[in-house]
Amino acid sequence: MKKYVEFKNHQREIFHFQLRLVVSIGFVLVLLAILLVRFVYLQLVRHNYYQTLAESNRIAIVPIVPNRGLILDRNGVVLARNYSGYTLEINQNKTTDIEATINELSTLIEITPKDRKRFKKLLAESHDFQTLVIRNRLSDEEVARFAAQQYRFPAVEIKARLFRDYPFGAKTSHLIGYIGRINDADFAQLEDSDLAANYRGSDYIGKTGLEQSYESDLHGTTGIEQVEVDAGGRAVRMLSRTPPISGNTLILSIDAKLQEIAEQSFGNYRGALVAIDPNNGEVLAFVSKPGYDPNPFIDGIDTQSWDELNNSPDVPLNNRALRGQYPSGSTIKPFMALAGLNYHTRTPEQTISDPGVYYLPGSRRQYRDWKAGGHGSVNMFKAIQMSCDTYFYGLATELGIDNIFEFLSRFGFGKKTGIDLEGETSGLLPSQDWKMKRYQQIWYPGDTVSVGIGQGYSLVTPMQLAFATATLANNGVAYKPHLVKEVQSSRNSESRFIAQQPLYDLSIDPKQLDLVRRAMVAVTQPGGTAVYASLGAPYHIAGKTGTAQVVAMKQGEKYNAKNVDERLRDHAWFIAYAPAEKPQIALAVLVENGGHGGGTAAPIARKVMDYYLLGKVPKPLTEAEVKGAGEHD
């Protein structure tokens, strides 16, 4: 019986166990099914997605920075170039104590206090994960010395880089400008203009001058290297490479030698000169004195040098040619004369009597002529030749400010010339509207009188005056002034030419033009205010002198240069074009505190024209020339 029960139990037990076993197999099948579904989902349904993830995981895009375009003068002389060299750079993320790293480094390689200061400035301005330059232009010996000790400096690396160099230094500083490290503001701007991608890997960007205004041409297109990387980011092998495209070459209309001569001709004077080919608007020389050496700016100038430049009373960083605003003085007279003829206010023959002083009708206020006692009987020709103030006081009054404003605007006064540099100022051509807006005052007749001789409210830049002179020289056909003549593509040898077409034609009556132009030639002939300017010249020069007052004279007071502090002396102007019959060069020269235009500014203009027209290199300046022995306005 018992055996039977046990047997039955055994049977039942086996049956139960087999049942549990079947459930177990079912359980395992369920697990199997779960995995299968998961595999199909991952490896078939979502395969493309994970494929992409795996690809992007292993492929890193490494930017290859293009070589920056060169800047050449019209004859191929290099004004901005690249050369290769070594820098010592610190990766700020790989070290916790930058100061200690630099100290240790300085036991190996000379690091000047200037280098340290510059580095600190870079550190303050740096964005994200840049490496920062601590030393530039390492010598081969220094490279070798560091390479042997590199293991001690995990955060420091030697980099072979292309450096930007400006061989003409201060002579072309206001023209070429400079590049500098991309700072946060630059970066934000690049992002706004969707250019950030093309600047991946780039450390530099044009900051001023042509380097800035032609940045898009000079920078080039960043290349891309696709490399396979491991999880640590180390490159394992290269997959593909899109080579970078170097920046385009700028060929300037500037003549480097002419630029150099113009620059040197200033001697110790401060000032500006802009020379333009009136036939096409090409700028031949563009000088702002003093200049500054742009080279230290590239990798961040140290604060001390920066302060020196910034606080110098000579303001070398100010681009006088482009941004300096001065009263035009008498250089405005030829344009005023044209306005008089245009509105038939005066006929060429009409004469006035100049007693040396001008009174507005019904006013006792004196407007003095620069020449005590006056010029006697004066017509338009003589008024320009001798720069008679009284004539133009009267002319301005008769024209009225509205006509003056309208006519001078045509020559570009009060407007930017649109030269291919950024930061140009527009000078000031006053009008009734302007005065009301600016001072909430009505325009007085007395305001017009000073405008007639380029004083009062009116202000011009050397650039504007050169542009107006060029337009006058070209019979009223204006070309947009430009420094870059040609942009040579680095992709193919094709060139893009800048500003080939005239901006506008003022359609001035040739008879009227003829009178003014003849009078301007007479300025440089005996009896004119700038006789010295054309002495011995084998070509005719048309010019006009000018003096811009720095301090206003009181009624009845007489200006005497000897009594005035040098920096308060008048600024000297000279505008000219030559040869007078068929002008090839037009220019405006400003000499700050130079006194009289014929004395200091005209000789500079003459040297520039002599070189440009005759190829004559001027002798070094004599003592007398440096001082400037001017006679009259």
Place this chain on the structure above:
Amino acid sequence: MTRRQLWQRFIAHLDRQLLLGIGLLMLTSLLVLYSADNASPDRPLSQLRNIIVALACMWVVANLPLHYLMRTAVPIYVLGMVLLIGVALFGEISHGARRWLNLGVMTIQPSELMKIGVPLMMAWYFEKHEATLTLKNYFIAALLLLLPIALIARQPDLGTSLLITASGFYVLFLAGLSWRVIGGLFVAGLASAPVMWSMMHDYQRRRILMLLDPSQDALGNGYHTIQATIAVGSGGLIGKGYLNGTQTHLDFLPERTTDFIFAVYAEEFGLLGNLILLAMYSFVVWRGFIITSHASTYFTRLMSGSITLTFATYAFVNIGMVSGILPVVGVPLPLISYGGTSMLTLLLGFGMLMSIETHKKLVRS
């Protein structure tokens, strides 16, 4: 004895089908390890040594008569418990967990021993009380399970404690624990989840949370899962080819010779490779079930069933964890992941299966 007889004697207690399945998986292990270790023979050779040692131990166990096997249950279990208590008191801390015991000559991980020891002890206990099983016996068996589990979970070693829980539960299940109790336990388990949660260590919680959204912690805990999932998914239908897995060979896959070796395999051999791998595992599990169904005693039925189910669970948990459906719990892929201890534990289990299969005729006769 002739050489042939000697050979017959040597292989008498080896189950050929089981050996075939195990052998294929081991060959796969050597193949994948070679790739996972960037085509260096170091790991595969070292693994081969592990395999040979483990196979030798398996042979010994396979040749042990069943009553010997049963007799080892209590000593192994007691030794395991002593060592576990030793770990809790004097264990070495590594990676924030106290799992190893330094015995002077060697360091051991007693929890590995309990992977065999716990089901063995429970099967032995059920065999002892086979004739008069009541609910009380199930309760005592469960206690035998819970004591070591508590100690291992405290170390903390969530993966191992869960797997031992599973193997013990399989014994209870196969021993005929009533469905009502199983249902009750299931409900109780769900209800106690919040309590478990509060008892968990931070890193354990993070691993579970991370599973819900790996991208939340892409550089931390999620990194393993994300990179492994990318590897599996990018393998596609036929894989990137042997030695061509980019995730593997460019160092994106962490722990790719051990816990995450499946990602290497799946990346290089694709869905087809995965099906073959699952087929190999299924073949071993199938053979395990066949042996279980042949098993002649209560003890051997429970033991072989538990070993088989545990083996299947190991494979599922590892593959599930690598392909992103289970939390990362540190369970190796059975027979394929690099490592001597887990290979030895597994082959001891297979040795028991072989012993159960080949000694049953003797028992019957």
